[in-house]
Amino acid sequence: MSNDSPRVGFLGAGQMAMAMAHGIVTRGGVPGSHIIAADPFADARTRFEQEIPGAQATDSNQKVIDQSDVAFIAVKPQMMADAAKSLTKVPDTCLLISIAAGVTLKRLVSLFSTQRIIRVMPNTPCLVGLSACAFSANEGIQQADITRTQKLLEATGIAIQVPEKQLDAVTGLSGSGPAFVYMLIEAMTDAGVRQGLPRSVALQLTAQTVKGAAEMVLATGQHPAALKDNVTSPGGTTIAGVHELEKKGFRGAIIDAITAATERSRELGQD
Numbered sequence: 001m002s003n004d005s006p007r008v009g010f011l012g013a014g015q016m017a018m019a020m021a022h023g024i025v026t027r028g029g030v031p032g033s034h035i036i037a038a039d040p041f042a043d044a045r046t047r048f049e050q051e052i053p054g055a056q057a058t059d060s061n062q063k064v065i066d067q068s069d070v071a072f073i074a075v076k077p078q079m080m081a082d083a084a085k086s087l088t089k090v091p092d093t094c095l096l097i098s099i100a101a102g103v104t105l106k107r108l109v110s111l112f113s114t115q116r117i118i119r120v121m122p123n124t125p126c127l128v129g130l131s132a133c134a135f136s137a138n139e140g141i142q143q144a145d146i147t148r149t150q151k152l153l154e155a156t157g158i159a160i161q162v163p164e165k166q167l168d169a170v171t172g173l174s175g176s177g178p179a180f181v182y183m184l185i186e187a188m189t190d191a192g193v194r195q196g197l198p199r200s201v202a203l204q205l206t207a208q209t210v211k212g213a214a215e216m217v218l219a220t221g222q223h224p225a226a227l228k229d230n231v232t233s234p235g236g237t238t239i240a241g242v243h244e245l246e247k248k249g250f251r252g253a254i255i256d257a258i259t260a261a262t263e264r265s266r267e268l269g270q271d
């Protein structure tokens with residue numbers, strides 16, 4: 001690990017800060033000693049230092065900003081104004097990266113009085129190096145800042161640059177998406193249990209099925225409908241289940257869920 005690696009800070013030491021810091025340290029070549037996080041709550045600080053060996057946690061947001069080349073803003077959208085107010089000044093040496101749902105670049109620029117800002121929507125699988133992140137850069141930002149952000153995010157999974165107007169949809173789809181998939185996994189596991197499988201067996205088979213199906217989409221590049229057709233034998237078991245899902249509005253329910261999550265992200269941007 002190189003000491004030339006950036007010093008990376010986090011405002012807020014909650015779930016996402018910890019998951020991202022973990023990825024950045026284990027896969028991004030940033031030593032734990034280059035990580036610092038601020039949180040008003042002692043328990044969160046203790047947990048962060050335990051989970052990220054070598055990292056430092058403080059109650060001072062300003063200290064994080066002053067000591068970081070890159071600082072992730074990882075507080076809830078509703079706490080964004082408080083976090084900004086706690087700072088006297090964001091030094092020119094620090095690139096800010098917000099991961100908050102809904103909060104626009106325009107609002108971030110106004111709250112933090114800096115133009116050097118990038119807005120990202122990550123997701124929790126960054127903890128295991130499988131995040132799906134999308135990001136938008138503030139106007140006029142230097143390519144070096146975009147490259148540095150992309151590199152840090154890629155330590156947690158994939159990172160795609162998108163126009164900012166797409167970020168609320170990203171939030172509904174991949175930001176919130178893991179929760180919807182966990183619900184599917186829970187329901188499939190319960191179904192296995194209902195049919196007599198031990199829960200641990202049902203859970204392992206379900207999770208591996210979801211992982212395998214996702215990998216088939218990514219690795220083969222085939223349309224999901226074609227992959228589904230390959231599973232669905234004429235007069236067989238799968239079509240019987242597909243028919244039930246269609247009758248119960250499975251696809252419509254998923255589309256409605258992601259639409260609601262996207263709209264909520266837009267609402268958070270209005271606060």
Ligand SMILES: NC(=O)C1=CN([C@@H]2O[C@H](COP(=O)(O)OP(=O)(O)OC[C@H]3O[C@@H](n4cnc5c(N)ncnc54)[C@H](OP(=O)(O)O)[C@@H]3O)[C@@H](O)[C@H]2O)C=CC1
Pocket residue numbers: 011012013014015016017038039040041044061074075076077079082083086099100101121122123124175176
């Ligand atoms: N969870 C997820 O799956 C995803 C979340 N996000 C975004 O990430 C952000 C963080 O979410 P998440 O990690 O789940 O939330 P958490 O509540 O786990 O973490 C936020 C942390 O910030 C602390 N905090 C509150 N106020 C301040 C302040 N003024 N300065 C510094 N720290 C403060 C909170 O303390 P306390 O709890 O006591 O208030 C908490 O420990 C949100 O903006 C969310 O939209 C983005 C993608 C996915």
Ligand SMILES: O=C(O)[C@@H]1CCC=N1
Pocket residue numbers: 101171175176
């Ligand atoms: O539920 C939320 O608001 C956050 C943003 C995306 C995922 N979790």
